[in-house]
Amino acid sequence: MDRREVRKGRVLQKKSKLELLIYIATIIFSVLFLFIGNSVATKGLTVFNGDDxxxxxxxxxxxxxxxxxxxxxxxxxxxxxxxxxxxxxxxxxxxxxxxxxxxxxxxxxxxxxxxxxxxxxxxxxxxxxxxxxxxxxxxxxxxxVRTDKLLIFGLLFILALLVFGGIKGLNTILSLVFTCAAIFMVFIPAILSGKNIYLSAIVICLYTIVATYLIINGFNKKTLTAILGCFGGILVSGILTIIVNRVLELTGYVDEESIYLTYISTGTPIDLKAIIFAAILIGALGAIMDVSMSISSSLWEVKEKSGATSFNTLFRSGMNIGRDVMGTMANTLILAYIGSSLSIVLLLSAYSTSLIYLLNREMIVVEILQALVGSFGILFAMPLTSFICAIIYKENSERIHDEPSVKIE
Missing domain, CATH: 2.40.50 (OB fold (Dihydrolipoamide Acetyltransferase, E2P))
Known part of the structure; x- marks a missing residue:
C-alpha cells in the first residue's frame, strides 16, 4: 500500500468520525429543540386541559x-x-x-x-x-377508539421502511418522528397559546429542513447545497404568500373551522391570514425538499461519474434534471390538495349556482393558491439549487474524489 492510499484512508477515517459527531449532535439538538420549544410554546396554554x-x-x-x-x-x-x-x-x-x-x-x-x-x-x-x-x-x-388499529398500520409502515431502507430507513423514521413532534409539540401549541404564527412557521420549516437532511443524508456537500436551495424555495413561497394575501384580499375565513378558531381563548387572537401562510409553507416544504435533494444528489453523481466539473456543464445538467422533476412535483402538490378537500369541492360544486362564484369562494381560492405558491417554490428551488451545486462542486473538483455522505450503515 503506497503513501497516497494510506493518506487517503486516514482522511476518510477522520471525515467519518467528524460526520458521526455531527449526526449525534443533530439528534441531541433535535431533542433539545423539542423540549425547549415545547416549554416556550405551552407557556400560558390552557386549551388541552379541558378546563374551558x-x-x-x-x-x-x-x-x-x-x-x-x-x-x-x-x-x-x-x-x-x-x-x-x-x-x-x-x-x-x-x-x-x-x-x-x-x-x-x-x-x-x-x-x-x-x-x-x-x-x-x-x-x-x-x-x-x-x-x-x-x-x-x-x-x-x-x-x-381508532388509534390502536392505526398504530398497527403505522408499525407496518415502519417495518417496511426498515426492510427496504435498512439504516437509511431507520434514519427516515427518526426524521419523521422529529418532524411530527416539532409540529405537535411546538408549532400547534405555539399557535394556540397566542405566539406569532409567521415566526413559528418559519422556525419549524428551517428546523425541519436542516434536521431532516442531516439525519438522513449526513453533513456533506450534497446536504449543504440541498439545504441552501430549499431555503431559497421556501423563502420565495413565503414572500409570494404574503403578497398574494394582500392582492386577493383574503380574510382567512375559509370554512367553519376557521370561524371556530377565533373563539379560542388565547393571549392574542389567532390571525387567520397567518394560518394560511403557515399552511402553504408547511404544505410545500416536502416537495421543495424533494426537488432540492434530487438535483443536488444527481449533480454530484454527474460530477463523480463523468468528470464534468465546469460551472456551465453542472448548471445545465441541474436545470435539465429539475425540468424532469418539476412536472411530477407540481402534480403532486395539486393532486394532494384536491384529494384532501375532495368532499368539500364536490359539495360546493353541487350547490353552487355559478361557476364564477364557485371559483371566487375563498375556500377554493386558498386551495388553488396553495398549489400555485408551492409550485413557484419548486420552480425557484430548481435553478437556485443548480446554481449553488455548480459553484460548490466546481470549487472542489480538483480535490480527492471521495464519497461525501455520512455512511452510518
Whole structure:
C-alpha cells in the first residue's frame, strides 16, 4: 500500500468520525429543540386541559348492551323515514381518575346527523365524555377508539421502511418522528397559546429542513447545497404568500373551522391570514425538499461519474434534471390538495349556482393558491439549487474524489 492510499484512508477515517459527531449532535439538538420549544410554546396554554369546556374524556371498553330504543319518524312533507336510536351500555373505564370502574353510558344516534354511525357492540373500545355540573356523572358515547388499529398500520409502515431502507430507513423514521413532534409539540401549541404564527412557521420549516437532511443524508456537500436551495424555495413561497394575501384580499375565513378558531381563548387572537401562510409553507416544504435533494444528489453523481466539473456543464445538467422533476412535483402538490378537500369541492360544486362564484369562494381560492405558491417554490428551488451545486462542486473538483455522505450503515 503506497503513501497516497494510506493518506487517503486516514482522511476518510477522520471525515467519518467528524460526520458521526455531527449526526449525534443533530439528534441531541433535535431533542433539545423539542423540549425547549415545547416549554416556550405551552407557556400560558390552557386549551388541552379541558378546563374551558368542563368535560372529562376517557377511554372505555364496552362490557354489555343493556337496552336499545328505536324511534322512526318522517319529516313533514317527506316520505323518507328517519330513525333515532339510543343504546344503553355498561363499560369499564380504561384510564382517568376512575380507571377500572364499571359505569353506565348511552349512545344517541340521530338519523339526521349521524348517518352511517354504527352502534356500539360488546368488546368495542370507545371514548366516553361526561360534562361537569351534573348531579351524577352521565357518560355518553363520544367516538370509537381508532388509534390502536392505526398504530398497527403505522408499525407496518415502519417495518417496511426498515426492510427496504435498512439504516437509511431507520434514519427516515427518526426524521419523521422529529418532524411530527416539532409540529405537535411546538408549532400547534405555539399557535394556540397566542405566539406569532409567521415566526413559528418559519422556525419549524428551517428546523425541519436542516434536521431532516442531516439525519438522513449526513453533513456533506450534497446536504449543504440541498439545504441552501430549499431555503431559497421556501423563502420565495413565503414572500409570494404574503403578497398574494394582500392582492386577493383574503380574510382567512375559509370554512367553519376557521370561524371556530377565533373563539379560542388565547393571549392574542389567532390571525387567520397567518394560518394560511403557515399552511402553504408547511404544505410545500416536502416537495421543495424533494426537488432540492434530487438535483443536488444527481449533480454530484454527474460530477463523480463523468468528470464534468465546469460551472456551465453542472448548471445545465441541474436545470435539465429539475425540468424532469418539476412536472411530477407540481402534480403532486395539486393532486394532494384536491384529494384532501375532495368532499368539500364536490359539495360546493353541487350547490353552487355559478361557476364564477364557485371559483371566487375563498375556500377554493386558498386551495388553488396553495398549489400555485408551492409550485413557484419548486420552480425557484430548481435553478437556485443548480446554481449553488455548480459553484460548490466546481470549487472542489480538483480535490480527492471521495464519497461525501455520512455512511452510518
Amino acid at each position: 369546556f368542563g368535560e372529562t374524556v376517557v377511554k372505555a371498553k364496552i362490557e354489555a348492551i343493556t337496552d336499545r330504543i328505536s324511534d322512526d319518524y318522517s319529516l313533514a312533507g317527506d316520505t323518507t323515514m328517519v330513525k333515532n336510536v339510543q343504546v344503553t351500555f355498561e363499560a369499564t373505564l380504561l384510564d382517568g381518575e376512575e380507571k377500572g370502574e364499571r359505569v353506565t353510558g348511552t349512545q344517541i344516534i340521530d338519523g339526521m346527523l349521524n348517518i352511517g354511525t354504527p352502534e356500539v357492540e360488546q368488546g368495542d373500545k370507545v371514548l366516553l365524555v361526561a360534562y361537569e355540573g351534573q348531579p351524577e356523572m352521565e357518560w355518553q358515547f363520544m367516538e370509537f
